[in-house]
Amino acid sequence: MREQARDPKKIILWVVLIAVAIVQLFPLVWLLDFSLAKSTEMFTNGLLIIPEKIQWGNYVTAFVDGHFLLYLKNSLLINGLSVVLVVLISIMSAFACLRMHWKYSRVAYTILLLGMMIPIHTTLLPNYKIYSQLHMTDTIWALLIPYTAFSLPQGLFLMTGFMSSLPKEVEEAAVIDGCGIYKLLFGVVTPMLKPSIATVCIMTFLNNWNEFMMASTYLSSKTWKTLPFSVLDFTGEYSSNYAVQFAVMALTAAPAVIVYVILNKSITKGVAMGAVKG
16 A cells, blocks of 8 residues: 555656656757758757758768867867876875874865865966966966866865775774885775775866866967867858757767766766765
8 A cells, every 4th residue: 555655656756857857868869960950951840850861971071170089189188187187186185184184284175175166267367367477378288277276176075075984994004014105195095085086087077078268268279279169160161051060069069978978877976975974
């Protein structure tokens, strides 16, 4: 009887969840649908269209004329380096604030976390002035420094939440055996932080992947421009070819979507473990 009484609630819950999923997935389906059609087929009354013939050539044009490989390489390099720096600095900062006893450890930890309250684009003009004086505009550092700095507070928060749950006895035993500070940190503590490290890597990558405002402000040549710039390359010749523009946007969003779909469980697990154990 109890199970029968719960069935209507479960049905309502599933209906609500399915409706939310449809609403969330519809923009992606709409983007893929329009990217495989002709531009002349888009002016219809329906939300979606059924192309007379799938236009794979839209993706070929977007891939070649959008300089996709160059911008993809730049995005992977800049985001990869920022992920490495964020993980490395957040591990060392978390260990220093939690395990090392010094006078202003809590103050330093609080100041670092305050960075979560500062939107990244509020520093756009000050950073541009500094970079101009140091001749750092249109270089990899113009993006790598702010991407790392503004991802660090979140990485530190997640890392400290998980590190605080680790048993101190393991570290004390390693110190008694003659383990130095660096071997203790990277040889003993870091391997136990794998779930948190995976979460920090994924979230840092996704947060910085589609960032465009800073890239468009600090970069002028194609040398270090990132993947979102591929959309801008079609504002001239292909300004009226909407299908190709949709294909470019689909290619730009694909890496982030693939990473999130594949590693979704790792993100949820890492955040939950850090929150509960912290």
